[in-house]
Amino acid sequence: MLQKFKQDLKNDLIAGLLVIIPLATTIWLTITVANWVIRFLTRFPKQLNPFTGLHPILIDMINLLVGLAVPMLAILLIGLMARNIVGRWLLDLGERILQSIPLAGSVYKTLQQLLQTLFQDSKTRFRRVVLVEYPRRGLWAIAFVTGAITAGTTGMPQMLSIFVPTTPNPTSGWYAVVPEEDVINLSISIEDAFKVLLSGGIVGPDLAASIPSERLMRATQESMATPMMPLNQPMTERGRQSLSMLQVEDD
Structure with a gap:
């Protein structure tokens, strides 16, 4: 207490x-x-x-x-x-x-990007807030779903386009395509997620209350049971074929 x-x-x-x-x-x-x-x-x-x-x-x-x-x-x-x-x-x-100007130019550009991100309509760019395992298994990061990707053939999982922002500057980050079953939906708004990112987790809603604990526990156990793939391992033929069969859905 x-x-x-x-x-x-x-x-x-x-x-x-x-x-x-x-x-x-x-x-x-x-x-x-x-x-x-x-x-x-x-x-x-x-x-x-x-x-x-x-x-x-x-x-x-x-x-x-x-x-x-x-x-x-x-x-x-x-x-x-x-x-x-x-x-x-x-x-x-x-x-x-x-x-x-060396220093002033960097500060101005960062503030300009930050203000553009805050004043633009986030709802038209981000659909919902999710958790994704990044940068390694066992670590979870806040991400925004930006679109859906449909498979060209049956039997392939539903894929999502996500944006993983950085902290405390959410104007930069990484784009990734992940299976929908590998993300965990959070019951928080886009604005609350930005509060968490901008403050480094100091300000914002209680994330523990918005995460389904059984879903997170099961995903963590599955990731720990799966052997990690070496970063220098080349993509298999099946992986290349699966990637080629994906087509971006026009929204």
């Missing part, structure tokens, strides 16, 4: 930090931009300065509104540029210049 309480407290702390850090950064940026705009406007002569003689509370309210409006207008302007040819060319030029 005490251990569970500590784990729940740790999860709540991490989840709170994940919310507070972006929020605090946004507030700090808003205040910084607002103060800069106000300082710029107050440099005008008193005859032309509209803020002269205003109540301090009113000035603070204007400061807040300007701090919210300026970043929003900047985001809208960048979005407008990205939707036309000239603006897109300027943004591409800026991205190429930024990516040419």
